[in-house]
Amino acid sequence: xxxxxxxxxxxxxxxxxxxxxxxxxxxxxxxxxxxxxxxxxxxxxxxxxxxxxxxxxxxxxxxxxxxxxxxxxxxxxxxxxxxxxxxxxxxxxxxxxxxxxxxxxxxxxxxxxxxxxxxxxxxxxxxxxxxxxxxxxxxxxxxxxxxxxxxxxxxxxxxxxxxxxxxxxxxxxxxxxxxxxxxxxxxxxxxxxxxxxxxxxxxxxxxxxxxxxxxxxxxxxxxxxxxxxxxxxxxxxxxxxxxxxxxxxxxxxxxxxxxxxxxxxxxxxxxxxxxxxxxxxxxxxxxxxxxxxxxxxxxxxxxxxxxxxxxxxxxxxxxxxxxxxxxxxxxxxxxxxxxxxxxxxxxxxxxxxxxxxxxxxxxxxxxxxxxxxxxxxxxxxxxxxxxxxxxxxxxxxxxxxxxxxxxxxxxxxxxxxxxxxxxxxxxxxxxxxxxxxxxxxxxxxxxxxxxxxxxxxxxxxxxxxxxxxxxxxxxxxxxxxxxxxxxxxxxxxxxxxxxxxxxxxxxxxxxxxxxxxxxxxxxxxxxxxxxxxxxxxxxxxxxxxxxxxxxxxxxxxxxxxxxxxxxxxxxxxxxxxxxxxxxxxxxxxxxxxxxxxxxxxxxxxxxxxxxxxxxxxxxxxxxxxxxxxxxxxxxxxxxxxxxxxxxxxxxxxxxxxxxxxxxxxxxxxxxxxxxxx
Ligand code: ADP
Ligand code: MG
Numbered sequence: 303x304x305x306x307x308x309x310x311x312x313x314x315x316x317x318x319x320x321x322x323x324x325x326x327x328x329x330x331x332x333x334x335x336x337x338x339x340x341x342x343x344x345x346x347x348x349x350x351x352x353x354x355x356x357x358x359x360x361x362x363x364x365x366x367x368x369x370x371x372x373x374x375x376x377x378x379x380x381x382x383x384x385x386x387x388x389x390x391x392x393x394x395x396x397x398x399x400x401x402x403x404x405x406x407x408x409x410x411x412x413x414x415x416x417x418x419x420x421x422x423x424x425x426x427x428x429x430x431x432x433x434x435x436x437x438x439x440x441x442x443x444x445x446x447x448x449x450x451x452x453x454x455x456x457x458x459x460x461x462x463x464x465x466x467x468x469x470x471x472x473x474x475x476x477x478x479x480x481x482x483x484x485x486x487x488x489x490x491x492x493x494x495x496x497x498x499x500x501x502x503x504x505x506x507x508x509x510x511x512x513x514x515x516x517x518x519x520x521x522x523x524x525x526x527x528x529x530x531x532x533x534x535x536x537x538x539x540x541x542x543x544x545x546x547x548x549x550x551x552x553x554x555x556x557x558x559x560x561x562x563x564x565x566x567x568x569x570x571x572x573x574x575x576x577x578x579x580x581x582x583x584x585x586x587x588x589x590x591x592x593x594x595x596x597x598x599x600x601x602x603x604x605x606x607x608x609x610x611x612x613x614x615x616x617x618x619x620x621x622x623x624x625x626x627x628x629x630x631x632x633x634x635x636x637x638x639x640x641x642x643x644x645x646x647x648x649x650x651x652x653x654x655x656x657x658x659x660x661x662x663x664x665x666x667x668x669x670x671x672x673x674x675x676x677x678x679x680x681x682x683x684x685x686x687x688x689x690x691x692x693x694x695x696x697x698x699x700x701x702x703x704x705x706x707x708x709x710x711x712x713x714x715x716x717x718x719x720x721x722x723x724x725x726x727x728x729x730x731x732x733x734x735x736x737x738x739x740x741x742x743x744x745x746x747x748x749x750x751x752x753x754x755x756x757x758x759x760x761x762x763x764x765x766x767x768x769x770x771x772x773x774x775x776x777x778x779x780x781x782x783x784x785x786x787x788x789x790x791x792x793x794x795x796x797x798x799x800x801x802x803x804x805x806x807x808x809x810x811x812x813x814x815x816x817x818x819x820x821x822x823x824x825x826x827x828x829x830x831x832x833x834x835x836x837x838x839x840x841x842x843x844x845x846x847x848x849x850x851x852x853x854x855x856x857x858x859x860x861x862x863x864x865x866x867x868x869x870x871x872x873x874x875x876x877x878x879x880x881x882x883x884x885x886x887x888x889x890x891x892x893x894x895x896x897x898x899x900x901x902x903x904x905x906x907x908x909x910x911x912x913x914x915x916x917x918x919x920x921x922x923x924x925x926x927x928x929x930x931x932x933x934x935x936x937x938x939x940x941x942x943x944x945x946x947x948x949x950x951x952x953x954x955x956x957x958x959x960x961x962x963x964x965x966x967x968x969x970x971x972x973x974x975x976x977x978x979x
Pocket of ligand 1: 556557558559562585586587588589590591592593713737738
């Protein structure tokens, strides 16, 4: 008997080597395996008559082989074998390349299932390089087969075999209530899992999908609404808005924008009320969110409270540390930095002082949420670039003092209608204006013919003392070896082209301190050109960098392109972004056009939605909402509505989910989030 939490190494055929490969896909346990859904399906289940063949598409036919048509070498390395097949309605040619062994395997007079693309060739129906199985020995054909996104060394067939070892064990417990299952006639959990992997029919696939989408959205809404129900009107710290804070604002080297002022007013209103605060501040890249954090943390200090700001990367944390120190230390405020690379001795010292209350502001990465980080009088937590952190991490920080205010800052532009559902537990402020004098980043989209010219342009910029980024695409989520190949290829090419300059490579598979070293060298101007994957996406500020060229721009979501582009144009110099579109489709050029005509993240996000749907807006791997597996809140609006209503009804009945009937849902919510990480 296996259980969900068991390691996959207990399955047959999984030795230590293969286990490693599964780890690469994030699969450690049997549960992970069962929740690793297919990327797509091959459907050969619908057998059609030859006369009904759909030209240009894959069809499944049941044919009797009448004769052999050809068996010959076309040229070196290319041979052709072809047969003539028939059913009651007509004939078709069936041909195979480089498959001489079929000469002896395919028997004249026998009947086969044939699945392949139908074409008209010399006036006759022809199926080229199909899959073929003898009718009495059908294994793969005649059904809907799952196709998984795997990694080098794992193949689809063995993945299916592995699933088959556990798929009939009914390992999941039902996590939707009887009422809900009945109300929508949903499949049970185990039935749904079975059919998402091995659909017995199209209909059962759709039913499985609906149930699983509902479940994801239900647990998601249940968790955020539970937070909201619990936080609403809960008493918390009441802050006083001292005049010193306005003095501080007046003494800043710049005037706040309208958007910044409004956001700040909204936060001040919250702070005066003495009720719990959970506010999201959304503002495009460069709209000036950091200064808001500095101001409200100063206010917390004036009120006698400590505060923290958590950033997603060490570089960003360090940059914050510099900005905060510069503005706040002259006022006698003690600011400290706590990151992974902080030495043990320094760390102990910081933690001691934090607990004694002699550190006022703590800046750091997720190192902040560790158990041993204890504040004396915590009043405010700021979470920067929220889309990098999950709800679980947010909660852990909040748990350090439930009365402390939480302010979340995000550059991910989401249309308001969606924010209201996805961030239902937060109040939202939007910074719509950019600081004055911000230059537009001139953006052009190019194809192969202009690569050389673009590189020459970059050279010119570097010659005049500026720095440049070249960004390469991550090819496929799990093909990390491909990622390296593409970014390394470009790196080699450019190292050659920019021989006289210092060129460096940065990618996600490097060790953290290696990465940090390179980013620091770049920030200090010691590197002229940085070739990188999207690891630089978040927050880094190098005002001397004025040009960014993005290879395979067609592979990125527009919001990601926009975030990336925000790395240039941060200083006094005119800046440029070159989108190298290697896609051939019309839609790829349409997407490039959106980028070239606008520098406004919200405009871009809305256009992107129109063209692509919701998943890409957030960048599926890094959203502040959980990475839903199947559900897409934008597409599945109808299901989302029902799931939200059902979640609300349950919470009205049992706000803490601690009664008999619903207490199991607490664990389901926790599992749901941890399964996604
Ligand atoms: P983001 O919203 O992307 O976090 P930052 O807070 O890093 O943006 O701000 C980007 C730059 O703009 C910083 O150098 C900051 O000092 C500057 N800045 C912020 N607010 C203003 C303003 N009102 N006027 C001029 N410059 C500003
Ligand atoms: Mg920022």
